Amino acid sequence: MRPIPGLICLVAAATLAGGCATPTQQTWTPTVDTYGNSRAQYLSRDTEECRALAQRAAGSPTDQAMRGAVGGGLVGAAGGAAIGAVLGNPGRGAALGAAALGIGAGASRVSQSNTTFQQAYMRCMQQRGHNVLG
Numbered sequence: 001m002r003p004i005p006g007l008i009c010l011v012a013a014a015t016l017a018g019g020c021a022t023p024t025q026q027t028w029t030p031t032v033d034t035y036g037n038s039r040a041q042y043l044s045r046d047t048e049e050c051r052a053l054a055q056r057a058a059g060s061p062t063d064q065a066m067r068g069a070v071g072g073g074l075v076g077a078a079g080g081a082a083i084g085a086v087l088g089n090p091g092r093g094a095a096l097g098a099a100a101l102g103i104g105a106g107a108s109r110v111s112q113s114n115t116t117f118q119q120a121y122m123r124c125m126q127q128r129g130h131n132v133l134g
Helices: 005-027 040-058 061-087 090-127
Strands: none
Touching: 005 040, 005 090, 040 090
């Protein structure tokens, strides 16, 4: 049985898109000004707790990439197959459409996940009384 080219493209797109952005949630930390802050002694604890909360709020970049790649890939495969049918090769059109939209949608979902992570992280730190600069 031959593998389905579109499915292979979707898995590859999700893996690539997810792998590119995962370190952001592991390494990014907002800049906090502790001058005059009575809660400065809690900065380390709050940083770790807010990171964990923000990661839960944003979702895993890899999961988001997979969801985007699958959703975009399905739409791309349908559109590509239709165009490919007109040109005489619906299978190749489906594979190309799945890859194009799968990669784009996967990368978009990862970007949204990272933005949500950073906003949730900063908001958490601010709500705990820290002066977050960005």
